[in-house]
Amino acid sequence: TAAPAPTETPAEEPASAPDPTLRYFSFASLCEVEVRFPVPEDIVSAEITFFDPNFPDEVSTYPIPESSIESGKYHTMRETYSSVREAHPDFYADSAVESTLSVRVTITHADGRVETLAAERPAAQRFTIACGYDAEGDTVSVYLTPAEGGTIPDAIVGNDLSALDADTVFVWPEVEGFDSSAASIEKNDYSCIVTLPLPEEHAELVTIHVYFLPDGETEPFDFAETVRTTPYKEAAS
Known part of the structure; x- marks a missing residue:
C-alpha cells in the first residue's frame, strides 16, 4: 500500500504592522496633538495640517x-482662540458661534501608499494644564485646574507610570540633574499646583511632561510643553 502523500501546512501570513495613530485633545483654549509611528522605517514623510472647519x-x-x-512619536500644540477666532473676528463676533480647530495628518509610506488620519475637533479633557516660569526662584509651576464642577486631580512628581490611574497625574521635567525631592505639590480651591525647582545648570528651553489617562482611555497621554526660561532669568538678575 502506497504511503499517504504528506499534507502541506499552509504558511502563516506575517502579522500586519500596527498602523500610525492620532490623538487630539483640548485643554480649554489649548489643543495638543500626538501622532505615533509604530514602524518608523515604513514612513517616508509626514505632514500635519490645521484648519478651521x-x-x-x-x-x-x-x-x-x-x-x-x-x-x-510626534507632539505639537496650538492655541484654538488665536488660531481660529482672531483670524476671523467678524465671523466670530457673536460668542455663541462655535469655534474649533480640525487636524489632518498625511503620511507617505515606503511602498507609495498615502494614509490620512483626521480629527474634526479635539476631545475636551476634565482639566486644563498651564505651565509658568518664575525667574526669581528659577522654578516651573504646573497648574492643573478642573473643568467647571470637576474634581481637582492628584499629582505625583515622577515618570514611573505604574501607579497612574484616572484620578492621578504624573509631572516630570525633561532636565538633567532634576531633584524630585525638592519639588512641592499643593492644592487650593481651584487647582493643584506642582512646583519644580530647576537645577542650577539647565537649558534655556525645558520640556515639562504631564502624563494622564484621557477620559475613557487606558493608554497614557504625554502632554509635553516646552517652557522658555533663560531670558527671563537673565532679565531678573
Missing part, C-alpha cells in the same frame, strides 16, 4: 520632522 480652504500645513518620525 468653518473656513476649510484656509489651512496651515507643516512637515513633521524626520527626527520625530524616527523616534516613533
Whole structure:
C-alpha cells in the first residue's frame, strides 16, 4: 500500500504592522496633538495640517520632522482662540458661534501608499494644564485646574507610570540633574499646583511632561510643553 502523500501546512501570513495613530485633545483654549509611528522605517514623510472647519480652504500645513518620525512619536500644540477666532473676528463676533480647530495628518509610506488620519475637533479633557516660569526662584509651576464642577486631580512628581490611574497625574521635567525631592505639590480651591525647582545648570528651553489617562482611555497621554526660561532669568538678575 502506497504511503499517504504528506499534507502541506499552509504558511502563516506575517502579522500586519500596527498602523500610525492620532490623538487630539483640548485643554480649554489649548489643543495638543500626538501622532505615533509604530514602524518608523515604513514612513517616508509626514505632514500635519490645521484648519478651521468653518473656513476649510484656509489651512496651515507643516512637515513633521524626520527626527520625530524616527523616534516613533510626534507632539505639537496650538492655541484654538488665536488660531481660529482672531483670524476671523467678524465671523466670530457673536460668542455663541462655535469655534474649533480640525487636524489632518498625511503620511507617505515606503511602498507609495498615502494614509490620512483626521480629527474634526479635539476631545475636551476634565482639566486644563498651564505651565509658568518664575525667574526669581528659577522654578516651573504646573497648574492643573478642573473643568467647571470637576474634581481637582492628584499629582505625583515622577515618570514611573505604574501607579497612574484616572484620578492621578504624573509631572516630570525633561532636565538633567532634576531633584524630585525638592519639588512641592499643593492644592487650593481651584487647582493643584506642582512646583519644580530647576537645577542650577539647565537649558534655556525645558520640556515639562504631564502624563494622564484621557477620559475613557487606558493608554497614557504625554502632554509635553516646552517652557522658555533663560531670558527671563537673565532679565531678573
